[in-house]
Amino acid sequence: MTVMRKYLTTHHIIATILWFFAIAASAQNEPQQQQTLMPGEKPKPTKYVAIEEQKQHLVLFQGFTLSVDAYGPVAYAVSDYGTLEAALRLNLKNTFFPIVEMGYGKCSKEDFNTKVSYKVNAPFLRVGMDINMLKDKFQSNRLYLGARYGISKFKYDVAGPAMKDPIWGGSESFSMNDIDCTSHWAEFIFGVEVKIVKNFHMGWAVRYKREIASTKSDYSKPNCIPGYGYTTNSTCWGGTYSLIFDLNWGMKKSHKRGVNIELRDIPQTEINTNNQQEENGEGKQNGTEGGEKDGREENDEPTKEEGGETL
Amino acid sequence: MNRMIRYKVWACVWVAMMLLAACYSNNCPLENTVTCNYAFYDSEGNAIAYGDTITVTTLMPGYKTVYIYRKLGNLTVTKEERDEALIEQGYTETVTQQRRDTVLINQKYGASSIKVPMSYFHEEDTLVIAYKSISLRDTIKIQHSSFPHVELPECGTYRFHSLRNITATDAAIDHIEISNPTVNYDGNTNVKIYFNGVAE
Numbered sequence: 443m444t445v446m447r448k449y450l451t452t453h454h455i456i457a458t459i460l461w462f463f464a465i466a467a468s469a470q471n472e473p474q475q476q477q478t479l480m481p482g483e484k485p486k487p488t489k490y491v492a493i494e495e496q497k498q499h500l501v502l503f504q505g506f507t508l509s510v511d512a513y514g515p516v517a518y519a520v521s522d523y524g525t526l527e528a529a530l531r532l533n534l535k536n537t538f539f540p541i542v543e544m545g546y547g548k549c550s551k552e553d554f555n556t557k558v559s560y561k562v563n564a565p566f567l568r569v570g571m572d573i574n575m576l577k578d579k580f581q582s583n584r585l586y587l588g589a590r591y592g593i594s595k596f597k598y599d600v601a602g603p604a605m606k607d608p609i610w611g612g613s614e615s616f617s618m619n620d621i622d623c624t625s626h627w628a629e630f631i632f633g634v635e636v637k638i639v640k641n642f643h644m645g646w647a648v649r650y651k652r653e654i655a656s657t658k659s660d661y662s663k664p665n666c667i668p669g670y671g672y673t674t675n676s677t678c679w680g681g682t683y684s685l686i687f688d689l690n691w692g693m694k695k696s697h698k699r700g701v702n703i704e705l706r707d708i709p710q711t712e713i714n715t716n717n718q719q720e721e722n723g724e725g726k727q728n729g730t731e732g733g734e735k736d737g738r739e740e741n742d743e744p745t746k747e748e749g750g751e752t753l
Numbered sequence: 754m755n756r757m758i759r760y761k762v763w764a765c766v767w768v769a770m771m772l773l774a775a776c777y778s779n780n781c782p783l784e785n786t787v788t789c790n791y792a793f794y795d796s797e798g799n800a801i802a803y804g805d806t807i808t809v810t811t812l813m814p815g816y817k818t819v820y821i822y823r824k825l826g827n828l829t830v831t832k833e834e835r836d837e838a839l840i841e842q843g844y845t846e847t848v849t850q851q852r853r854d855t856v857l858i859n860q861k862y863g864a865s866s867i868k869v870p871m872s873y874f875h876e877e878d879t880l881v882i883a884y885k886s887i888s889l890r891d892t893i894k895i896q897h898s899s900f901p902h903v904e905l906p907e908c909g910t911y912r913f914h915s916l917r918n919i920t921a922t923d924a925a926i927d928h929i930e931i932s933n934p935t936v937n938y939d940g941n942t943n944v945k946i947y948f949n950g951v952a953e
Contacts, residue, residue, distance in 0.1 A: 556908070558903055610872040662904070
């Protein structure tokens with residue numbers, strides 16, 4: 443009986459939590475219902491600004507982000523190959539994200555059956571672009587598709603057990619060091635990114651990689667390319683788990699941690715309406731200053747209605 | 754409705770990605786026997802199938818003791834073990850030391866090409882070609898360098914060779930040339946042997 447009561451209680455709590463989140467989530471999709479006004483209170487001005495129109499108000503330069511990958515070191519700890527990498531990303535209109543990724547890859551393995559070992563430690567570079575696929579470009583969470591071109595110039599070592607000549611006889615072990623190689627590859631990326639706190643985001647990405655070309659050597663071909671991974675197949679999969687920090691380089695103080703909006707692009711009629719509202723003392727409720735969107739600093743995910751108030 | 758379709762599309766993409774990731778194959782070569790490939794031509798350079806039975810042996814390091822039996826009016830007999838019966842028949846025995854050898858190709862008839870392995874750790878290989886229709890033999894000397902090759906660690910180690918020089922005697926061979934100095938498992942013709950005579 444006690445167990446039954448406990449079981450019911452636990453499930454009731456979970457159901458209540460799920461119901462609460464479901465209500466909260468569905469509320470975002472439902473149209474705003476008419477507010478009940480107290481006597482003497484005037485209705486808040488609401489104005490729908492189309493998403494396409496909102497995009498026009500976005501300033502091209504939205505700042506830089508610096509990110510580090512948490513997956514690479516973990517991968518090296520539990521397998522033969524891993525990376526240590528960081529990326530600098532430019533935010534253009536919250537839509538296009540040109541990115542430069544630099545890192546250091548390390549691989550050290552020995553095949554169980556053949557006893558042939560392979561070692562490489564070298565830096566790599568990737569350049570490319572991510573595109574935010576979400577319709578609402580104002581929110582901090584992103585779902586993106588991207589592409590990269592990667593290059594690494596490295597030297598690798600291969601060593602193996604003694605080779606035995608089956609006809610003429612004799613045996614000799616071999617060790618080939620510092621074999622020069624330059625590899626090029628392409629990556630296609632699908633990833634998500636969510637805001638954790640003010641300037642800090644986290645996100646993961648899945649990467650589909652294809653080797654374009656590698657320098658050929660008489661002695662061997664690279665088994666593992668820093669930044670790319672294993673060359674056992676002509677394509678491979680990879681992943682990153684990024685810790686992302688917003689940088690405030692070149693951002694106006696009022697726009698830090700927010701979305702940079704171009705006021706002059708907004709139609710004159712909207713500004714006149716807002717001015718009129720401010721004169722009526724309604725704009726002061728948000729503490730707006732000089733028409734800028736300081737209200738967004740408190741809430742970085744402005745709704746359509748907020749956009750109307752700020753504008 | 755649109756949202757449902759979008760979810761289904763994403764689900765299909767993910768399933769496809771998982772299936773792709775589940776497939777495993779490697780790039781190890783299927784043809785992985787490293788041999789030096791000899792192609793046969795007539796003296797004018799036409800590809801031929803050589804109309805005689807040939808046996809190819811190679812000299813190996815070290816020497817062996819051989820017993821040679823000769824008798825007037827009979828063929829000379831060479832054996833690696835002493836044969837008392839031949840002595841009783843009146844053969845004279847000569848004991849001598851010869852280079853060790855081994856047969857690489859045994860009595861091949863009508864061949865248009867042959868594939869011969871190469872030594873891993875010697876600078877020069879010696880091939881002896883014996884013909885059925887003529888008593889003379891040809892000796893081919895190949896100078897080469899060898900180096901290990903690792904395609905991928907899981908594929909193991911191979912020994913590739915680079916041909917430097919090749920010479921041959923002229924019992925049945927008109928001339929010989931290197932056509933591709935890299936000996937690997939690609940199957941390309943490495944050496945062209947031009948035999949005496951012209952194919953009809």
